[in-house]
Amino acid sequence: MSTFKTKTSRREFIRNVSLGSGGIILSFNWLASCNSTERELMALPNNWYELNGYLKIGENGLATIMSPNPEIGQNVKTSMPMLVAEELDIDWKNVLVEQAPLNVGLFGNWQIAGGSRSIGSSWVPLRQAGATARKMLLMAAASSWSVPIEELTTSNGIITHKASGKSDHYGVFAEKASTLEVPEEVELKELADYKIIGHSKKNVDGKNIVTGKPLFGLDIKEEGMLTAMIVHPPAFGKVLKSFDASSVINMPGIKDVFTINTFNDEDARGWSDITAFNEQVVIVGESTWQVMKAKKALKVVWQNMPKTTIKQAGWGGNATDVSIPTGLESSVDHNKKLNDYSGLPLQTARKDGNPEKAFKEAAKVLERTYTAPFRAHNTMEPMNFFADVTEDRAILSGPVQTPEAAEGSVATRLKMPREKIEVHLSRMGGGFGRRLYGTFVVEAALISQHVKAPIKLVYTREDDMTYGTYRPAYTLKYRAAIDKNNNLTAIHVIGGGIPESPLHENRFPAGAIDNYLAEKWVIPSNITIGAYRAPRSNFNASAEQSFLDELAETLGKDPLEFRLELLKRAQDKPVGERNDYDAKRYAGVLELVKKNAKWGAEDKKDLKRGVAAYYCHQSYVANVVDVRMDGSKPIIDEVFAAVDCGIVVNPDAATNLAEGGTVDGIGTAMYGGLSFVDGMPQQDNFDKYRLIRHHEAPKKVSVDFVKSDIAPTGMGEPPYPPVQAALANAIYSASGKRLYHQPFINELNS
Amino acid sequence: MAQFTLNVNGSSHQVDVEPDTPILWVLRDHLNLVGTKYGCGIAQCGACTIHLDGMATRACQLQVSMVGNSEITTIEGLSENGDHPVQQAWLEEDVPQCGYCQTGQIMTAVSLLKNNPHPTDEEIEMGMSGNLCRCGTYTRIKKAIKRASNS
Numbered sequence: 082m083s084t085f086k087t088k089t090s091r092r093e094f095i096r097n098v099s100l101g102s103g104g105i106i107l108s109f110n111w112l113a114s115c116n117s118t119e120r121e122l123m124a125l126p127n128n129w130y131e132l133n134g135y136l137k138i139g140e141n142g143l144a145t146i147m148s149p150n151p152e153i154g155q156n157v158k159t160s161m162p163m164l165v166a167e168e169l170d171i172d173w174k175n176v177l178v179e180q181a182p183l184n185v186g187l188f189g190n191w192q193i194a195g196g197s198r199s200i201g202s203s204w205v206p207l208r209q210a211g212a213t214a215r216k217m218l219l220m221a222a223a224s225s226w227s228v229p230i231e232e233l234t235t236s237n238g239i240i241t242h243k244a245s246g247k248s249d250h251y252g253v254f255a256e257k258a259s260t261l262e263v264p265e266e267v268e269l270k271e272l273a274d275y276k277i278i279g280h281s282k283k284n285v286d287g288k289n290i291v292t293g294k295p296l297f298g299l300d301i302k303e304e305g306m307l308t309a310m311i312v313h314p315p316a317f318g319k320v321l322k323s324f325d326a327s328s329v330i331n332m333p334g335i336k337d338v339f340t341i342n343t344f345n346d347e348d349a350r351g352w353s354d355i356t357a358f359n360e361q362v363v364i365v366g367e368s369t370w371q372v373m374k375a376k377k378a379l380k381v382v383w384q385n386m387p388k389t390t391i392k393q394a395g396w397g398g399n400a401t402d403v404s405i406p407t408g409l410e411s412s413v414d415h416n417k418k419l420n421d422y423s424g425l426p427l428q429t430a431r432k433d434g435n436p437e438k439a440f441k442e443a444a445k446v447l448e449r450t451y452t453a454p455f456r457a458h459n460t461m462e463p464m465n466f467f468a469d470v471t472e473d474r475a476i477l478s479g480p481v482q483t484p485e486a487a488e489g490s491v492a493t494r495l496k497m498p499r500e501k502i503e504v505h506l507s508r509m510g511g512g513f514g515r516r517l518y519g520t521f522v523v524e525a526a527l528i529s530q531h532v533k534a535p536i537k538l539v540y541t542r543e544d545d546m547t548y549g550t551y552r553p554a555y556t557l558k559y560r561a562a563i564d565k566n567n568n569l570t571a572i573h574v575i576g577g578g579i580p581e582s583p584l585h586e587n588r589f590p591a592g593a594i595d596n597y598l599a600e601k602w603v604i605p606s607n608i609t610i611g612a613y614r615a616p617r618s619n620f621n622a623s624a625e626q627s628f629l630d631e632l633a634e635t636l637g638k639d640p641l642e643f644r645l646e647l648l649k650r651a652q653d654k655p656v657g658e659r660n661d662y663d664a665k666r667y668a669g670v671l672e673l674v675k676k677n678a679k680w681g682a683e684d685k686k687d688l689k690r691g692v693a694a695y696y697c698h699q700s701y702v703a704n705v706v707d708v709r710m711d712g713s714k715p716i717i718d719e720v721f722a723a724v725d726c727g728i729v730v731n732p733d734a735a736t737n738l739a740e741g742g743t744v745d746g747i748g749t750a751m752y753g754g755l756s757f758v759d760g761m762p763q764q765d766n767f768d769k770y771r772l773i774r775h776h777e778a779p780k781k782v783s784v785d786f787v788k789s790d791i792a793p794t795g796m797g798e799p800p801y802p803p804v805q806a807a808l809a810n811a812i813y814s815a816s817g818k819r820l821y822h823q824p825f826i827n828e829l830n831s
Numbered sequence: 832m833a834q835f836t837l838n839v840n841g842s843s844h845q846v847d848v849e850p851d852t853p854i855l856w857v858l859r860d861h862l863n864l865v866g867t868k869y870g871c872g873i874a875q876c877g878a879c880t881i882h883l884d885g886m887a888t889r890a891c892q893l894q895v896s897m898v899g900n901s902e903i904t905t906i907e908g909l910s911e912n913g914d915h916p917v918q919q920a921w922l923e924e925d926v927p928q929c930g931y932c933q934t935g936q937i938m939t940a941v942s943l944l945k946n947n948p949h950p951t952d953e954e955i956e957m958g959m960s961g962n963l964c965r966c967g968t969y970t971r972i973k974k975a976i977k978r979a980s981n982s
Contacts, residue, residue: 462929
């Protein structure tokens with residue numbers, strides 16, 4: 082066992098039980114409570130005893146475990162309580178799960194769904210919470226039975242004293258345990274002793290999902306609640322000039338039409354506040370359809386945005402003035418700039434050796450340019466939020482990946498102390514990064530405050546797609562110098578974008594190349610961008626791993642062996658000191674996929690294959706994709722995914738994430754994208770924005786994990802980037818056509 | 832506004848709504864049956880799939896005035912205790928990630944299996960192509976449908 086000190090601060094948090102289940106659950110119990118499928122036939126206890134803020138135990142031995150982080154489909158509502166249950170040493174069948182509300186005092190600053198960090202950041206504190214409660218139960222039992230605590234053992238929620246033959250379940254000791262001081266020190270189990278971690282557990286919300294129970298933000302309904310929608314400018318670079326409330330105010334069910342300013346000019350905006358469309362028209366009415374109809378009928382006049390400067394909050398409380406570019410942008414112009422950025426200043430991000438000399442002396446230079454368009458997140462559940470704001474408190478509830486940041490933005494805007502604001506989390510119909518930017522929470526709060534009633538703000542699909550925080554438009558140019566002996570001597574990469582560069586200058590193949598130069602550039606834009614599943618990596622991997630494939634071919638090497646050769650170099654004698662990856666783990670996933678896909682040995686007749694690998698969010702994924710071409714259409718027969726994410730907490734759920742990330746990656750590479758004309762998004766619904774559909778997905782995805790004793794690393798994002806390149810490389814093998822510009826469907830059809 | 836009597840999940844419901852209101856919003860706003868989801872409003876995503884006299888139908892495109900005496904079945908009415916073979920198969924394969932589209936997927940799958948109890952892989956892929964899943968659970972959806980078809 083490893084001993085962990087319960088830090089003083091943590092101890093105070095854990096003991097602060099009143100915060101764990103304050104007033105909030107009263108009106109929102111239908112959102113918070115959840116019975117796992119197995120739990121249905123078991124009676125609930127008469128009394129719950131809170132041992133710490135993370136869990137309570139009933140007199141019959143059932144445990145309720147709080148799941149702190151937002152659930153966006155990454156399965157944390159199941160896998161986080163598994164960490165607590167493991168150390169509590171209870172039978173998973175006797176565990177109920179509740180979604181915790183925002184509670185910074187209790188859960189610290191990691192109550193966020195972002196960066197694939199939920200399991201990694203809670204790995205120690207959640208196991209510690211379980212171990213602490215277990216120890217308190219043991220202390221209570223030792224005292225009741227008057228035996229030394231060292232002689233007690235636990236198993237599946239039962240405490241046993243072998244010498245005296247005494248044995249009873251946790252529920253018997255829960256009341257007494259709840260009155261004890263939290264122990265200063267707890268011991269955590271060794272990997273080999275795990276009974277829950279590493280053993281697949283089904284989604285605790287599964288039954289509620291397949292029976293259509295109210296779980297999501299859009300399902301929230303409260304007494305007296307009205308429905309609100311916003312009308313935002315139709316184009317980036319436009320603002321409101323005027324609107325005619327009389328055009329809709331007499332329509333059935335319509336209660337009010339007014340404008341809100343989402344942020345005050347004098348307040349600095351936080352990182353999660355969206356800078357576009359500050360002033361919006363709001364329509365409030367009785368039912369969704371009535372408001373939708375009024376939204377279509379409303380007469381609004383827009384005008385070009387004047388010169389605009391906003392205050393942007395920085396780290397440490399320093400705000401800076403940021404000017405938003407004016408003008409109406411178009412994709413035709415963007416694409417020209419992505420392909421010709423001569424004249425723009427390039428910033429050197431990293432330089433190793435003497436790349437200039439290597440290129441000057443090269444016998445051959447391979448140069449390729451890759452591009453990708455803006456993308457909308459397109460969560461299946463559009464943005465929405467419930468707000469009930471009165472003069473002295475605000476109750477906010479719904480789907481947001483960053484509840485703490487959203488609460489801060491509402492506190493600033495309403496000038497209301499955080500203590501008077503409650504934020505509850507619903508299950509979320511997808512996140513992908515879009516719900517990191519909770520400006521819709523501020524909008525909901527302002528609307529409720531204005532109409533003095535509880536409201537649910539609902540974005541239509543069109544609102545959601547045209548008022549986004551998009552994945553930027555990116556380009557990467559790769560150059561490789563090859564000497565007269567056919568040796569790779571240098572790599573030069575230039576990453577640019579509108580308005581962000583995709584470059585990860587310290588990623589592989591940096592570290593494996595003696596002469597390396599990475600440069601970047603950006604062009605500002607008034608189109609709002611934000612984190613999108615595996616930010617920057619979501620394109621970086623596609624370009625980098627496609628280029629390495631073509632480079633291997635140019636050098637006459639097997640593409641998988643070529644990568645392993647470079648990784649061996651990075652492992653044995655790394656170039657530079659800032660390499661952000663572990664070359665051994667990286668090579669590990671390539672070795673695993675090589676074995677599973679029988680790379681080089683398998684003869685699949687009409688199928689051709691491609692390989693790629695990538696590192697991001699502390700995890701490693703390698704793919705082999707098998708395709709055949711049906712004309713210009715690739716039929717994807719099978720995708721192999723080898724994943725190293727450290728210890729796998731919930732293997733079947735992690736497999737599901739890897740399968741889904743694979744499908745999402747293929748969809749991203751092949752289809753869709755957002756284009757603009759005069760600042761106006763040209764795709765506003767799924768008839769124009771193409772998402773991957775069932776018949777376009779791989780017939781089979783075979784996932785395997787590297788066996789590891791490393792603390793868990795990211796899982797939500799890493800399976801998404803590399804498959805994009807593995808697909809491009811497979812299509813090349815099958816068709817002879819290299820793909821450089823996403824979405825590939827356009828290039829394949831041209 | 833007008834009065835309509837609807838036959839939903841085997842019982843009769845009176846609603847007072849505008850005649851052009853899509854059944855999707857009648858179910859969600861007026862009958863509190865929120866298992867039928869809003870995804871696009873233009874019949875492109877399938878999240879709002881219900882059965883109209885047993886046929887899979889997009890509730891966002893079906894106006895309340897068009898329904899008449901037809902029988903509406905929503906996910907809430909598919910089975911008494913969530914034990915329809917397709918729901919069971921979904922749980923056994925642990926299909927959902929975010930879960931938002933899954934009720935629509937299940938309603939389409941039930942209809943597919945009713946018309947074709949033993950579909951081939953290709954028939955499943957094409958039959959389910961009208962239902963989007965942003966999380967990419969398609970391979971598990973296919974497994975669940977095959978499991979249900981064999982049960």
